[in-house]
Amino acid sequence: MAAQASFIGQKNKKEQVYTDPWHMMNEAARTPSFFTGSEVIKEAVRRASCDIMVAYPITPQSEAAALCGELFAEGYIGDYFRGESEFAVMSQCAGAAFGGARVFTTTAGPGTMRAMENFPMWAGARLPIQMIVTCRGINSPLSIQPDTLEIAYLMQTGMLVWHAETAQDFYDWILKGYMVSEEPDVHLPLALCCDGFFVTHTKDMVDLTPVDMCLPPYDPYRSPVPCMDMECPPVRMMRDPFVMKSNYISYATHASWQQEVWAAVERSRKHTIRWMDGLIDTENADADVIVVASGTAVSQSREAIAILEDEGIQVGLVKVKTLRPWPGEEIREATKHAKHIIVPEFNVIGWLAREVRSTVQNNERVHAGPHVCGGMTMPPEIIAAEIKTVLGVKAPSLAGRGG
Amino acid sequence: MSKERIQIAEELFDIMPAEYQDLVKRATYGNEQRGWKDIGNAKELIEEHSLCAGCPESMAFRYILASLPNPEDTVMVGSTGCTSLVFPHVAVHNIHSLFGNQNAIASGLKRALTVRFPDRHKDVVVLAGDGATVDIGLDMTLQAWFRQEKFTTICFDNELYANTGGQESGLMQKGFVAKMAPVGKTFEKVRLPEIARESGCHYVVNCTVSKPNLIEKVIKNAVHIAREIGPTYLQLYTPCILEIGKNSMEGLQEMRDSEKPTERFAYKEYVSEPAKELLAELAAKEKERKAEAKRQLAGQSA
DSSP: OHHHHTTTTOBOTTSOEEOOHHHHHHTSOOEEEEEEHHHHHHHHHHTTTOSEEEEOOOTTTHHHHHHHHHHHHHTSSSEEEEOSSHHHHHHHHHHHHHTTOOEEEEEOHHHHHHTTTHHHHHHHTTOOOEEEEEEOOOSSSOOOSOOOHHHHHHTTTTSEEEEOOSHHHHHHHHHHHHHHHTSTTTOOOEEEEEETTTTTSSEEEEEEOOTTEEOOOOOGGGSSSOOSSSSSOOOOOOSSOGGGOOSHHHHHHHHHHHHHHHHHHHHHHHHHHHHHTSSEEEESTTSSEEEEEOTHHHHHHHHHHHHHHHTTOOEEEEEEOEEESOOHHHHHHHTTTOSEEEEEESSSSOHHHHHHHTTSSSGGGEEEEEEOOTTOOOOHHHHHHHHHHHHTOOOOOOTTSOO | OOSGGGOOOGGGGGGSOHHHHHHHHHBOTTOTTOOGGGBTTBBOSOOOOOSOTTOHHHHHHHHHHHHOSOGGGEEEEOOSSTHHHHGGGOSSOEEOOSSSOHHHHHHHHHHHHHHHOTTSOOEEEEEEEHIIIIIITHHHHHHHHHTTOSSEEEEEEOSSBTTTTSBOOTTSOTTOOBBTBTTOOOSOOOOHHHHHHHTTOSEEEEEESSOHHHHHHHHHHHHHHHHHTOOEEEEEEOOOTTTTTOOGGGHHHHHHHHTSTTSTTSOEEEEOHHHHHHHHHHHHHHHHHHHHHHHHHHHHHO
């Protein structure tokens, strides 16, 4: 930390002051601004002291990636280029992170899947790359809308996975994300997910931190593994590569290293709670019915809860902010009195419901759904109808369901 | 440029591994004239390896590591395959990440090092097999060249997938019968050196590793040109003696047979105009250095 602290108060070449991140995020004056989610990404990156960004065009993240190119042209990013595919881009990001750079990239849906081989490698190599995932459908038929299926895969990679609801979340979490993922006891990549289009392409009021403040630069020598820059001694890493052996040492090494990656995910919990004020937010958690949701399903659920409240039905809400680390204890606590737990999702498999089911006691209380597929919109009415069905309250027929 | 960064604290010197002590005392870091003739006299950057007995790849590794002009500021990038069994023994930082993505890793790495160390040379050298370079990684190999990324790509061409047991690769000769080519490979060996030239490489060499002095020269040229001008490519024949049915002592002869003027590894070289100018400058400096050394020697003896 000493090396980073020594930058605080100095100016970068754009005359931004390297600022204590806690002060910058929690105390400095904010300016309300009316921006699209993509523009918000640009404004966060402008203040993030990134060394390298690698871009590849895919809807809906293309606009954000291109806007970051403008930041490079203005001198806010060390280097920027377009890679040849998402697989290559994520490897280029890895190379830059191995070389000690703070790295930023973005992807979506099919691009996430194409790049997938890289993500467990990032985590295993302890590269604190930040990747924005603007979710998009991945299965056939083709969709460019925000289906969240890809998050199910990302959750198994060893990366930190956060799911933003709003553009404001997005802005704050990009900057806070580096602070958490670069901690020496964490030092893992972060997949910062949002529901594409709903967040990236709509305008919202966002409170921005001062434009003349930025994060202190990344210090690669706080990494728990050596930075590949030949600035520290090149040890002969092992007597024999582990791939060649099925002996005790190889078993022990693989087991301990892979468990260490997941232990690092767990260790991120304390930093994340501090920076994000908890892994979940709750509203009206005493109600008999609780909706557990992440991403824009939270916003839609809030609308549904308002509709039901008008009809005299009380429903609580749990907003899940981080998926890795998984807020299991928090969700158990928040839902312990609930008779019904409703989990609406923008994907067909219901990965959030599976996680919740594996977490809570008496998990027959968990109702997976409603689900919308291919990134189609989820009207609050279908969430309200689902809740009424669960409660045995007769719901009026919804359009399209027949009379 | 020196061994400053690898020094051991005096109090701890005696408890460090013998080979690390040796690295500090006898490695050729910082010696700009280092080369293959140091092998056996100085601490090598690779000593042991986990390849088959007599594997020409092990010779190639030793020549290359002895010839890197700036090992104390060189980072190597490998890929999955026989080479990835050697890299853990190598005393320069090296990265193995995935199979085939080596030139993408190197692109990000080189740019990061350039951003972080704008006033110093940090060389990046990729070393991967032919499957990684020409088959699964071809896209990233070529795209790095199109983008004029400033690092050297070395392909150890053994004309098949050696590490997985001898399957057909794009660099295999037409007609060769191998696993996954049960009736013989049906298409020609991919002409990557020519493709490299057309893709923007400034220095391309196709040869065997039978002659250490030649390898020293092409490695130094390739690294210097990559550092100053743009991408360079070396395709080195390192036959897999196991998979072509040779014995441990027959690797060298196999290379000599394959580099005859009419054979596929006859020495071929392409040097771009800017690279020619750079090499001429470097040769002139070397000549001046030698003349100066000679003058000093004459002065001393006079």
